[in-house]
Structures are given as C-alpha cells and as structure tokens.
Amino acid sequence: MLTIRRDLVEAMVAHARRDHPDEACGVLAGPEGSDRPERFIPMLNAARSPTFYEFDSADLLKLYREMAANDEVPVVIYHSHTATEAYPSRTDAKIAQEPYAHYVLISTREPDSHELRSFRIVEGVITEEPVEVVESYRFAHTGPDDVPEQ
Amino acid sequence: MAVTVSIPTILRTHTGGEKSVLAAGSTVAEVIDDLEANHGGLKSRLVKDGTLHRFVNIYVNDEDVRFAGGLAAKVADGDNVTILPAVAGGAR
Numbered sequence: 001m002l003t004i005r006r007d008l009v010e011a012m013v014a015h016a017r018r019d020h021p022d023e024a025c026g027v028l029a030g031p032e033g034s035d036r037p038e039r040f041i042p043m044l045n046a047a048r049s050p051t052f053y054e055f056d057s058a059d060l061l062k063l064y065r066e067m068a069a070n071d072e073v074p075v076v077i078y079h080s081h082t083a084t085e086a087y088p089s090r091t092d093a094k095i096a097q098e099p100y101a102h103y104v105l106i107s108t109r110e111p112d113s114h115e116l117r118s119f120r121i122v123e124g125v126i127t128e129e130p131v132e133v134v135e136s137y138r139f140a141h142t143g144p145d146d147v148p149e150q
Numbered sequence: 151m152a153v154t155v156s157i158p159t160i161l162r163t164h165t166g167g168e169k170s171v172l173a174a175g176s177t178v179a180e181v182i183d184d185l186e187a188n189h190g191g192l193k194s195r196l197v198k199d200g201t202l203h204r205f206v207n208i209y210v211n212d213e214d215v216r217f218a219g220g221l222a223a224k225v226a227d228g229d230n231v232t233i234l235p236a237v238a239g240g241a242r
Binding site: 025027053058060091096 | 234
C-alpha cells in the first residue's frame with residue numbers, strides 16, 4: 001500500500017502534463033524507514049523521449065548525496081507513460097533497481113483525465129499495490145515507526 | 151591504495167548491509183576485483199562482457215567513469231567511489 005498526500009499526487013501529475021508528450025520522471029524522498037513520501041523532486045529526463053526516461057548521471061549523484069545527507073530514501077520513483085497505460089513496461093521491470101521504492105506510473109494519454117498506479121518491482125517481478133490518497137499523514141498509518149507528521 | 155566505496159541499497163546484501171566499504175586498486179577495474187574478493191557476487195552486478203553494465207553508474211569522486219575511461223578510469227588513494235543504479239525505464 002502506498003499512502004500519499006494529495007498535494008504530492010497533484011505535483012507529479014502536473015509535472016507529467018507539463019512534459020507531455022515526453023516522459024516525465026522524478027522522486028518523492030522521505031525519511032529512511034518511514035515509507036512516507038514528503039519531498040517532491042522533479043528530475044530532468046536526460047533522454048527527452050516520449051518512450052524512455054533516464055535521470056541524468058550527474059543529477060543522479062547529486063540527488064543521492066543530498067538524500068544521504070538528509071537521512072532520506074527514494075520512497076517513490078515516478079514516471080509517466082504518455083501514450084500507454086500506467087503499468088510498468090518490460091523495460092521498466094528490467095531496469096528497476098530500488099526494491100524498497102514504490103514505483104508510481106502516471107498515464108497522460110487521455111488529455112482530460114490521468115491514470116495513476118503504484119507498484120513494487122523486485123528482481124523484475126511487478127506487484128501492483130493500492131494507493132491511498134490522504135490530505136495529511138497525521139491521521140494515516142504511514143509506516144512501522146508512526147512518527148507524527150510535522 | 152585504499153578508497154571508500156558507497157554501496158547502493160540493492161547491492162548491500164553483498165556487504166552484510168554496509169553502506170560503504172573500503173577497497174584497494176589504482177583503476178576502477180582493480181577496485182571492482184578487490185570488492186569481488188571480499189564481497190563475492192558484486193562484480194557480476196557491475197560488469198557485463200568486460201564493460202560496465204549499461205544501467206549501473208560508477209563515479210570516482212564527482213566524475214561518472216563513463217566519461218573518464220570506464221573500467222580503466224584511474225583511482226587515487228583516498229578517493230570516494232560511488233556505485234548507483236541508473237533510474238531509467240520507459241514505455242517501450
């Protein structure tokens with residue numbers, strides 16, 4: 001289950017719309033061990049392609065150093081599919097290398113509505129999970145530590 | 151020559167959960183061989199057919215080794231080597 005704040009969903013969808021028809025990508029970072037996405041980090045798609053995305057390698061290093069310094073992890077890794085459904089492709093499954101991340105897919109193929117789904121991808125195996133959108137984490141169970149939202 | 155190697159989450163099963171380990175070598179290839187000697191199984195996750203795996207990035211300090219000679223890239227005593235899986239994919 002992915003529990004996620006509405007404003008973060010809206011930020012990802014807006015990014016996907018903005019970069020359409022190219023794929024958009026980014027990360028929602030959160031405190032290590034919390035499983036709670038908090039910080040919206042849109043990334044540049046270095047491939048600038050409607051069918052492929054890749055974080056720029058220098059940006060990737062900067063992002064992971066920043067998260068390490070903040071004791072954060074990539075709780076959500078998101079990208080858009082601009083002409084197909086919000087389901088991981090074979091390429092997505094093959095390349096995915098963050099077994100603890102929620103992989104969020106957003107389809108922007110319909111101009112007036114979007115589709116957003118979340119998956120775990122571990123060793124190439126895709127497992128869909130429910131998405132619970134909340135206004136605040138204060139009243140939601142967001143992980144084993146139950147640290148109150150600030 | 152000792153360098154510090156940052157290990158990404160997905161490869162920490164090979165390092166007993168450690169986020170960083172020490173290794174020796176004067177090139178990236180030598181560092182990887184030294185890692186393999188102490189943390190078996192790592193090399194095949196990094197190198198394929200004698201070159202760096204397409205979706206694994208290795209940095210010496212701030213530089214992506216793809217732009218510095220690949221596996222032949224030089225490593226100096228005290229350098230930080232960072233291994234990061236690429237974040238990539240796509241509809242096709």
